[in-house]
Amino acid sequence: MEQQSDPAVRLSLLRQIGAEWHACGGLAEVLTELGLHLAARLPMSQGVVVSELLLAFGAAQEEQRTREWEARLVARAAELDGLHRIISAANSTLDLDTSLQTVVETVAQVMNVEVCSIYLYDKHRDDLVLRATHGLNRAAVGQVVARLGEGVTGWAAQLGYPVAVSDVYQDPRYHREPQLGEEIFRSMLAVPIVLFSAERFQFSADKLQGVITVQTIAPRDFTQEEISFVEMAAGELAFFIANAQLYQQTDERLHQKLRELTTLQQVSKSIAEQIGLHDVLNLIVEKAVDLSKVDRAAIFQVGEDGNLKLVASYGGEGDGVRDLIIQTVRDGRPLAVMNAYQDARFPQLPEVARREGFHSLFCMPLRA
Template sequence: MTTKRVPSVAHLQQALREKTREVDVLHRITESISNQLDLEAVLRHIVEVVVEVTKADACLLYLLSDGQDELILRASKNPHPKLIGRITIGLGEGITGWVAQERTRVVIPSNASDDPRFKFFHNLPEDRHQAFVSVPIMAKNEVVGVINAQHKRPKHYRLDQIALLSTIANQVGGAIENARLYDQMKRKALQVETLSLVSETVASNRLIEDVLQLLVTMTAQMMSSKICSIMLLDEASGELRIEATQSLSEQYRRKPNLKIGQSISGRAVKDRRPIIVADVTKEANYMYSDMAKKEGLCSMVSVPMIVRERAIGVINSYTSSPHAFTTEEVRLLQAIANQAAIAIEHTTLIEKSFEMQEALAVRKLMERAKGYLMRSKKLTEEEAFKLIQRQSMDLRKSMREISEAILLAGSIEEQTGGRLK
């Protein structure tokens, strides 16, 4: 007859303490995420709790991109903060990508690099750790991210630790989705406000230079751009030049003009369609990769400014970290680009109208001046014109000024009975 082993009091007390700690951790997470809608704050709190629970040397939290095709590092504990947002992993790539694709956890107590799913990623912190546990973050039965708890030395993960980590991942999945929805709502409100302000700005009586500067500033805020710029086409030279940017970078502001078809912006104008680049520092067709590296630029979208089926310029938006521009974002940029194009076209028409009015006024003045000279000097029309032209050249005055002087002298002569010399 076998005797069932009765757990010791000390063992039961230890188990009770562990359960109490687990309940406390879950309570703290629940309290935190229920009172917090800011996504970045939620993610930071999650990694801190995971490190506390697992005694991990590091914790990395990845979220699925908007395009649902890659994971982006969004929060971490201990790795360098500059890595946030700059590390991406495709679904199925490495252990982290495998966890997201297969929607199941992976526990590796030692020699992580020996696992057949392991893939080396440049500068990825997990490659320097011996052991880690990786669990998918789920929301509404869909994967939204992955949490990795990592250890530099081999580690035996207890079942209760793994279960708690999975519970945390499931619990925060809904909070992450809520925070994402809140972020989307805020972005949508900002987009509506920006489009409204763009319309007001375009319809205002401001100088076109001020209008374009306001547009790039508002667009950069709406798109969270590292750099936003407007380049206009000089039809005479066939070159695009930077007309406005919110960037303070002198190197970017001094970028040489682009020919149509050159680099990304030139292609957008030539093809009259938006062009998206995932990483300008790795894009062969981007002409300023050294400048992009120095300025910390990554993803880019270039949208042509079109009016009456003509591309007259381009709006560029750069991010500081990898970003998959959505169809909605491109449409918003296109709407702003078209508004800017209309403002420029409107200003051009006004300037042309003013120039035509000026030319007509000068012509009328010259006709009156010629008429006076023909009457008073007995000159032919051609002789009168040549006299005005010669005096304009000799005195280095415009023909308008000479005509006005002749008419003024004629008026004085008529009033005084004098004679024009």
């Protein structure tokens, strides 16, 4: 620079130094000191040298900020587009599996991750079941189960807030599932799908709908913006899942009622055709097993002498519960035993249950 006699070239070189100083992460204060030293060796005033360096430094700084804002705007636009697609998928169909698959593919695309999966919470079994995935073994859908508090996914479900792990192999909570083929993935983010009500910040298991997870091959520190996006996606999913499950339950109840009415019609038709009582009773126990989805049904008749007689059965025979049936007839009300091995009312029942191979029992008195 000392050898340059052209003032315009010197100014250009000063601006280049200022821009590169910012690119290298240098401080403006140190750049000012550098300008003072340069001015002492150049036929230029200190004010001109320092101002040119700092102006170039500031211009580079603003340019970087502009690029960062542009990148953020592009990312936010992609997130909004992704949320729009998620909402559209939720509103377009009540087919839960189809919509969940659309969601995992959308989240994976927006976040630029290799894997996105959704686990749904089974309230009856108190565990999480894989229902959709992008990037993992699709054959594992419906097969892989995670317990609450087990692995990163189970931890997020149990705690009720996001769990981000930059390197799962350094985290003791990580649990690898062989069926998924996830050995190559290092980072993981798990966000619970929670149906919040008015008590928004009060998490409980009855509000848990599932967990959405994302994974990457390279270790990654998920930003707060990325976590917030997945939380928003989970929030939209929570309402859709609740509505879809309610629809399925209602649909199943309607089908159940239809099956019950059809069965009653068949029984009534058989009676109207004046078939024998024995055939009617056998038809009743057969349909009872089918409708109730149980393993065995039987009808006992109480004779005039008070003794029980097995008159019809389906699914196997066994009269070890005669005492319970006599009690039901005597009391005139139904008797339910949810667990024959743990009901303290009937200490002899566990042995009968083991011998005849049943777990639960329901008796209903029939009066003419």
